[in-house]
Amino acid sequence: MLKNSKGDCSPHPNVKYFYELINEAYGSILKKGFIKLCLTSILLTIAFLQSSLAVNGQQVTLNKKNATLLTIFNTIKQQTGYDFVYKNDVLEKSKPVDLTVSNVTLIKALDLCFADQPITYTIKNKTIIVQMKESIVPAYKIQELIISGTVRDSSKVLAGVSIVLKGNTGIGTTTDANGKFQLKIPHDGILVFRYVGYKPQEIATNGKGAINVTMQSDEANLQEVVIVGFGQQRKENLTGSVSTVGPKELTNRPVSSVGNALQGTMAGVTVTAASSGQPGRDAATIRVRGIGTINNASAMVVVDGMVSSMNNVNPDDIESISVLKDAASAAIYGSRAANGVILITTKKGKAGKTQLTYNNYLGKQSATGLFDFLPSWQAADLYNQALSNEGRQPRYTQEEIDKFRDGSDPYNYPNTDWLDLAYKGNGFQQNHYLGVNGGNDKSSYMMSLGYYDQNGLIKKTNAKRYTSRLNLQTKINDKLSAHGNLAYTFSPMEEPQSSMPDVPGFTQVIRQINRIAPMIAYKYENGEYGSISDGNPMAWLESPSFNRENYYDFVGNVGADWEIIKGLHFKPTLGFVTSTAQNKTFIADIQYYNAAGDKAFYQGPNKLTDKNTTFRRTTLQGLLDYTRNFGNHNFKLLGGYFQELTQYTENSAYRQGFLNNELSEINLGSTDGQVATGYGYEMGLRSYFGRLNYDYEGKYLFEANLRYDATSRFAPDNRWGAFPSFSAGWNLSKEEFFKPLKEIIPALKVRGSWGKLGNQEVGSYYPYITTISAEQNYTFGGTSSIIAAGVAPTKGANKDIQWESTTTYGAGIDASFLQNKLDLTVDWFNRKTNDMLLDVPVSAVYGLTPPIQNAGAVENKGWEFVLSYKDRKGDFSYNGSFNISFIDNKVTDLHGTGRQLANTTFRDVGYPINSLYGFIAEGIFQSQEEVKNHAVQSNRTAPGDLKYKDLDGNNVIDSDDKQYLGNFYPKSTFGLTLGGSYKNFDLTLFFQGAASVKTYLEGKLGGVSDGAGKPTSALLDSWTPDNPRASLPRILYSQTQNSGIDSPSSFWVKDGSYIRLKNLQVGYNFTNLAKKLGVSRARIYYSGQNILTLSGLYDWIDPEAPYSSGIYYYPQVKLHTIGLNVTF
Structure with missing residues (x-):
């Protein structure tokens, strides 16, 4: 049911029916909010279950x-x-x-x-x-033994190998960074050595004090670490396209979120930096294999089996990340997997003695680039030049310009460095993590606490994150085990505010900082703020204005694994997600005065908005998993049921006219003009799904998936959607005929896949129901003086709307060379989205906002390559990994609506989504004769202006001469990791970049004005009769023929390709000191983030900045940190 304080829709019968179906599974638990108590009680019960049978x-x-x-x-x-x-x-x-x-x-x-x-x-x-029997003691005792040694494989030492005394898992340890261990045991016994990817070994001590172990690679175990939908598979048996990242790639990276840490680590996964480096606003956008739709094209994120947000996960808690890139691997998730699936698995407890881990780093931020604005005397000169180019009188005399330069009258002729004034934040960043894990052969646990604090580069910008996690597993008996996961995150953030009606909030503060001219005084001699028409950014930064947002996120689930008969497992799971947000925005009122102390203008009144939102998602899932082998035929069957109820509420209150700027509680404002609003929705999803895996001797592989989804967002006749996939593979390296090549190519597999996925993510939660608004007032009684309140439909409905469908074809090769030291993966894919959900223009006589229709199609196709190498020479080990992807995106259907324009971008069949659009610039006019002989552009065109190409040959430059200019979404992204270690030292360099991508310079070079506009150093090379070979056209003040906004053209489109040293890390392991201190590991390191960038752009332009960011952009940050890792 949709509710709105300004309008009310009664529950639609079909919506109500769908809600009742979902409510059957949850009953009074949902109604009473009892689920939190249930989760907590169950988890506490699991934690205290006895870990062994009598x-x-x-x-x-x-x-x-x-x-x-x-x-x-x-x-x-x-x-x-x-x-x-x-x-x-x-x-x-x-x-x-x-x-x-x-x-x-x-x-x-x-x-x-x-x-x-x-x-x-x-x-x-x-x-x-x-x-x-003659022994006096009640238990057999021999002299306590201290066992030490080194664990390695055929080429290197192994760090983190688990070693426990068999029969007493409370006695154990792990190897350090050099593969060494020391363990004190009370008696002779058997030591068990375990390490992921290697065969476990049991070695009897037999009184020996030194034991050196060489572990044997277990190819089957090595592949089992690949997490897929609702389970895991050996990599050698994978037939879909899955990329993985382990904790090594995430640990110690000074990033604010998991998404930012993924940038450049996987082929086909494009991570676009946030539109801002501001604390709390820097979440990255992740696209898997291009932009599949104009709607929500983000990948689905699943954390420990729960659909969730990765921004609330502490990177130190992560064990692995798998990205399901094709339909064959993602189809098991159905309607939300059309744009890929990101599976995050957090760390679990391990058998052995309790381990305590502490990680931290402290760092200092700076901007990757700030605008190179000119001082006031040069800005004044360029302003005069712009006025003269339009035939106007100069604004400043030479005498006044000289006063700007010599600083003799700083209040009337200032040189205000607004960037220096604003960027006074300390930029300090810190992160602390405390983790505890342990257990025995029956039960295990992992607990963690995290604290992250980032102060911004601008005053009063800050974000914090407090995280906590508890993961529990217990084996109740040989047939039944249970698990529970709890995670809680509290994320407060704060930023300044301003009161401009067109662009309110902190965005306006950034705009003012980058816009207000250096000829405007920060403060006059009387202490009052200097100002322009939209105020003074420092007045807002130093005022009591604020925007505070507090986010409270809780995620929990409990589940069990019951082996009904041999090979058949039933796995039920109950999950709950709740996110509460408190948003409080106070905007102070400011009275501006002039230099003489007289009132200039007033920005007010002061105002407060207090908004609270609550999001809840409850899920119920049941899986049946059956594994059976018949000789060399291996089968695995999975069947499941899933349903989900999502509920959202929002309430907001607004008041203004507070007695002063120190009063910022809603009850202290005036009731005049107060506004109270509310909003809410409910929606559900129900699914049945299944998967079949088959292989013969590990040579011939086959997988089939089917998911059947129903959503309450579509009308009953279109509610259900079926999403199948098929994939197959052939391990050639296991064939007899391949044996002669095994020395050269130890592993070779080819694979192919086909699948179909859906998407229900559209702007309206119920697009098949007409939206009604209560704010449709009308005149009554034949006179406009009498206004009566009315209710009317505002947006049209479409009962025929159905799922977007995405069909993907793919093929790939996985190969290893040089005794498995060199690995190569190649993938080709073609992904087509049909029935794209669009707002299609209709005739104006329709009278309502057009309904959403299935009216578009888009295609993404491309290649992915991953190459990695690792080796060891004595004490020196080294590794490298390179990934690159090439993606071609284009719209293939717009339902006959034709080209859709949006200022500098457009959508059209045959072109990428949101392509750049404008004139073709052929240079700069050098003479009036050249202007006269060229096609007519405008009556203002003069030497120094941009010259546009007449594409249609009609001798007039108009909209028909605009065309495709490129795309700001990169066709190619890549990442390069280089690492090495020598004895106790280690070094890692991570480069990331993009190619075949465009950016737009308009707005990034500044402007000219005596108030709201200031130039960068780039404008010094603007065209004048004395500088005809200038890189930029002549400067104009109000005329728009050279404007990249009013007259978009290829002149302002530049190559946005870049390569960035995203992370440099140098560390040292204190092996000897750690032993003396009684810790198993102690490491100190330096880490630098975003420390070097190579691009063809101006130094102050960040190539990762949004193409249209202009002067609204809070810069990305460069970060230097010192960190510590200690394990007890």
Whole structure:
């Protein structure tokens, strides 16, 4: 049901029906808000479940005649899993045993075995210790052992290998950065070595003090780390296109969000920097394989199985990130996966002793580039030049310009450096992370706390983030396990405000800073602010005005895994997401005065807006997972059910006319002109899905997916959509005929896929229902003096609207060379989106806002390449990785509506989405004769103006001479990582860049005025009769023939390609000091972010800035940090 304080729509019967269907699954839990308590209670129950079964629960059956104890021990071990520890000379003194028992407890069987024997036993965890009866102590004791050694593979040492004493997982450790370990154990036993991608090893200590281990690569285990939808797969068996990133790529990067950390790390995943480097406003935009729709083209984000936001995830909590790029891998997620899926898996507890990890960094920010504005005397001279070019009188005399230059009268003829005044924020940034994990073979846990604080480059800009996470897993018995995840994030941010009606808020403050001329005084001699028509940016920065936003995000889920029969698992999950936002904006009133102290103008009244929003999403999911092998035929079946209820409410209150600027509570404002608004919606999603995986001997691979989704956002007849996919692969390197090539190419796989996905993300939540507004007032009684309130429809409905559909074809090759040191992945794809949801123009007599229609199509096709190499030479190990993608985007259908224009951009069939559009500039007119002989542009055209090409040959420059000028979305993006380590030192360089991309210079070079406009140094090279070879046309004040906005042209379109040293990191591991301090790891490092950029643009133009950012842009930041990693 849609609700609005300005209008009310009764619940549509179909919406109500869909809500009732969803409500059946949640019942009173949703109505009473009891789910939070349920989640908390269940998780606490899981946390305190007993981690092992009672010994008496073990059943033993024996039928032995004259058997040695060693034979009986082996039988008992096979039936119970308990290990025996003993000295050989102890067993030599035992006597043979005759024993026949059936289904007796373990203790009963042991008592019978040890009856009338000179030896006895004790049980410790799952280990049975055998000893002589003469021993005084109740348990077998030998001298405590200290075991040390090094763990490596065939080419390098291994850091982070888990080592535990078998039968006592509370005793354990991990190897340090040099692969070394030291472990104190109470007695001889068996050490278990485990590491992802390697076969686990069990080694008996047998009194040895030093053990060096060489682990063997386990190709099957290595591939299992690839996370896919609702499970995981071996990489060698993947038939879809999946890219992965591990914690190594994310750890210690001084970035504000996970999205920014992904930039340049994966082929086909384009991460566009935020439109601002401002704290709290710097979330990146992520596109997977191009722009698939003009609607919401962002990838779906799933965190630990829950649809969520990646901006609330602490990068230090992440274990892995998988991006499902094609329909074959993403189809299992159906209607929300058309633009790719990002799967984030957080860290889980590990068996072994408790580990405490502390990571931090402290850093200082600076701008990657600030406008190179000219001082006041040069700005005044250029302003005079612009006026003269239009035939006007100069504004400043030479005497006045000289006063600007010599500073003799700073209040009347100032040289105000507005950037220096505004960019006084300390730019300090810090991050702290504390993580604890541990467990045993039954239960494990991971807990973390995080604190992030970023102060801006401009005063009063700040953002913080407090994170907490608890992940629990427990094995209740051999058939049933349970897990629970809880995450809570609190994110407050603050920014200044201003009161301009056209561009309010902090954006206007940035605009004023970059717009107000240096000839305007910051303050007059009397202490009052200097100003122009829209005020003074420093007045706003130093006023009590503010915008404060507090975000509270809670994500939780609980689930279980029940093995019903061998190979068949039932996995139910209940999840809950709630996000609450509090937004409070106060704008002070400011009275401006002139230099004489007289009132100039007033900006007011003061005003306050207080807004609160709540977003809730509740999900219920059930999976059936069955694995079965028949000889060399391997099958895996997945079936599932999913449903989701989303609820949103928004309430806002506005008052103005507060007694002073220190009073900023809503109840203290005047009731005159007060406004109260409210808004809310509910929507649901219900799904059935399935997947089949088959392979024969790991050679021939096949996967099929089907998802059947229903949404409440479409009319009943169009509510359901089916989204299938198929993919296949062939591991050639496993064929007999390939054996002669194995030395050169150890692994080679080819694969192909086809799939269809949907999209329901449109601007209106219920586009098939007509929107009604209550603000449709009308005159009554034949006179305009009487106004009556009315209700009327405002936006048309379309009951025929249905899913956008995206069909993807793809093929790929995965290969390894040089004994698996060199890996290559190549992908080709073609993605077509049909029935794109658009606002199609209709006849004006329709009277309403046009309804959304399925009326467009777009295509993305391209190539992706990934090449990586790793090797080791003695103490020196090195690695490198390069990825690059090429994407071609174009609109293929607009439902016959023709070219759609939007100032400097357009949409048209055959061109990329939102392409640049304008005239073709052929240079600059050098004489009046040249102007006369050229096609007519305007009656103002003169030497020094831009010359545009007459494409249609009609001797007039008009809109028919505009054409495609390029696209600001890069056709190619790439990333390069180079890393190496020598003994305790390590070095990593990460480069990222884009090519075949355009940017637009208009607005980025400044302007001229005595108030609202100031030039950059670029305008010094503007055309004059004395400078005919200038790089820019003549400067104009009010005329627009050279304007990149009013007369957009190719002259202002520049190559936006760049390469940036995104991150440089140098670290040192204190191995010896760590041992002395009793810690397993201690590392200090330097990390630099955005420290070097190469591009063909002016130094103050950031190539990652939005193409149309102009003077509204808060710069990206360059960051230098020092950090520390310690593990106890």
